[in-house]
Amino acid sequence: MTETQQAWQRLGAHLGASVESVERLTGGVSAEVYLLTLRKATGIREHVVLREKATTLAQELLAMRHARSQGLPVPPVTAIPEGLTPSGLPALAMPWVAGTTAIDQAHPEPQLRAMADALVALHQLPTKGLEPLPRLLDPLPELPGFLAVDPAFEPIAAWLSRRPSTPYRGTLALLHGDFWPGNLLWREGSLQAMLDWEDTHLGDPHVDVALTRLELRYLLGSEGTGSFTTRYRAQASLDEERLALWDCYVAAAALTYMGSWGLPKDEVAHMRREATAFIHEAAAYLSALS
Secondary structure (H helix, E strand, O other): OOHHHHHHHHHHHHOOEEEEEEEEEOOOOOOEEEEEEEEEOOOOEEEEEEEEOOOOHHHHHHHHHHHHHOOOOOOOOEEEOOOOOOOOOOEEEEEOOOOEOOOOOOOOHHHHHHHHHHHHHHHOOOOOOOOOOOEEOOOOOOHHHHHOOOHHHHHHHHHHHOOOOOOOOOOOEEEOOOOOHHHEEEEOOEEEEEOOOOOOEEEOHHHHHHHHHHHHHHHHHHHHHHHHHHHHHOOOOOOHHHHHHHHHHHHHHHHHHHHHOOOOHHHHHHHHHHHHHHHHHHHHHHHHHO
16 A cells, blocks of 8 residues: 555544545636545445645634534535645535536526525624634725736726725625635535635625626626626625625626636636626726716
């Protein structure tokens, strides 16, 4: 048995089982993700997903356990201490959840409604005990730097840099931080799991809404974005000016980093076009208010 195999068996023993197989899952950008097949002493097989990463695991664990305790569709999660994985990095283990991340593009409305409902429910959770999470309150300090990704945004960046800082002063919400279709699992039209909480924060709920809007823009265009936003707005108040500022923020941040996500060139080109249009539309709305 190799050292790596021995390490996997030590991890299995920590989970009360032997490791029958290990499969590295693709699609993750900032963490190594594996699917483990475990066999318990009773002979029962289990499939476990292992997320291995050096940072953010503590906040992921805190947010996921809290959201699950409040009834949201979040899998139970176990912390794996440093030194038990083959790499030595700490990790999170959770049951494998059957499902698909696909949105029915021909008939997306039921899933868009469910997404909005789930995000509203997340933002309305009590946040006692979540004080260790980082805060995300104001788009303006970082926004000019993100807008520097494209010289065409210079007039927008210059105009926004003259705006006073506007930290969020409402009730802090638990934020998922990356609430998009790729992090949601569905089965027979029902939302089964909200995954990948590495960007979780306490803060302004508008940033979560803005990020989801942008991701739906890539996938479904402005119509899908509008349907999701209308459903969210029907259940929770939205400050349209703050939402436009966060729209600019998430789109400019995406433009800054999307080249490192390992996506096909044609997909990146499409996303760049949509994110650029998203920024110009939000900036036009903000300009009309002044």
